[in-house]
Amino acid sequence: MTNVLARYDALIASGELKPDPEQAAAARRLADLATALEATPKRGSMLWRVLGRKPEAPRGLYVWGGVGRGKSMLMDLFFDALDIRRKRRVHFAEFMLEVHQRLAVERAKELGDPIPPLAKAIAEEVRLLAFDEMMVTNSPDAMILSRLFTLLLEEGVTVVTTSNRPPADLYKNGLNREHFLPFIALIEARMDVITLNGPVDYRRDRLGSIDTWLVPNGPEATKLLSGDFFRLTDFPVEDRAHVPSEDLIVQGRSVHVPKALKGVAVFSFKRLCEEARGSADYIAIARRYHTVIVVGIPKLGPDNRNGAARFVALIDALYEQKVKLLAAADAEPQDLYESGDGRFEFDRTISRLEEMRSEEYLAAGHGGD
Known part of the structure; x- marks a missing residue:
């Protein structure tokens, strides 16, 4: 005791x-x-x-x-x-x-x-x-x-x-x-x-007033997001080389999560959206983690339309489960997919990305609770 x-x-x-x-x-x-x-x-x-x-x-x-x-x-x-x-x-x-x-x-x-x-x-x-x-x-x-x-x-x-x-x-x-x-x-x-319904949202409090969408990609953004990960998980910074990973089994396949602890997962855009992934993978991730950190989001367009389509599916899954998204990207949401085939369909994703930065969204419980 x-x-x-x-x-x-x-x-x-x-x-x-x-x-x-x-x-x-x-x-x-x-x-x-x-x-x-x-x-x-x-x-x-x-x-x-x-x-x-x-x-x-x-x-x-x-x-x-x-x-x-x-x-x-x-x-x-x-x-x-x-x-x-x-x-x-x-x-x-x-x-x-x-x-x-x-x-x-x-x-x-x-x-x-x-x-x-x-x-x-x-x-x-x-x-x-x-x-x-x-x-x-x-x-x-x-x-x-x-x-x-x-x-x-x-x-x-x-x-x-x-x-x-x-x-x-x-x-x-x-x-x-x-x-x-x-x-x-x-x-x-x-x-x-x-x-447990005290007045303080400790997780939101730990995020402070930071912007959850960092521009541009690079060492500074990575450092800030790394700090967010350690604050949210209470993992000792001095043990950063030993952050645990995890493998989710989705429809008989394994989805590797490079860093995963206490409901927080870290991915690169390349691993998450440029490899063969489907909606089931993103739904499983959204159900499993209350916070997802994504680094290396590039500007999108017709040249990487498959990655863009997977990114849209990812954001839809995260949004539906009210997952907190912390990200580093090469552009703000409204400038992420500037022109070309597929731009019109990206409007909903822009709207969702903007809403996911709002205080109301960040205060919502995982899964919409």
């Missing part, structure tokens, strides 16, 4: 965080959960056999609030301090893609309902599942969630998740939402719901 709270208090003392009663309450609850998990007998241990049953899993947490309120920061403190072996932290969208793949494998065995064996397999792998950004956007996910998570909880898995929405607003106005309502009831019955 002391470990989580000591780390949180140290951030307050250093001035990295401002005192926030809701954050402090959430930190205490996460610390209590860490203590409970560390004290719970391990699966298959002697105490399990003495009891003759599975020990009841500690009650999970659903932490929700507006963008930039410190949800991911608190999850970092909790997950890093938690001293158990079988723990996993994963972005919720990535987990659900994995679930669909594993269900397909189970169905191929033709042994009946594929969900119970999957839940049992996951429970063998982890005691804690920690999700970043629970957000349900499609009917297949909605149909699976209630049954899968009921079984996971029965198998002794503790779930902790962050979200921009309260449970009652998940999958709001979704197709056949009535079938999803048991999942909302499950969250409210089996997890503690914690709200």
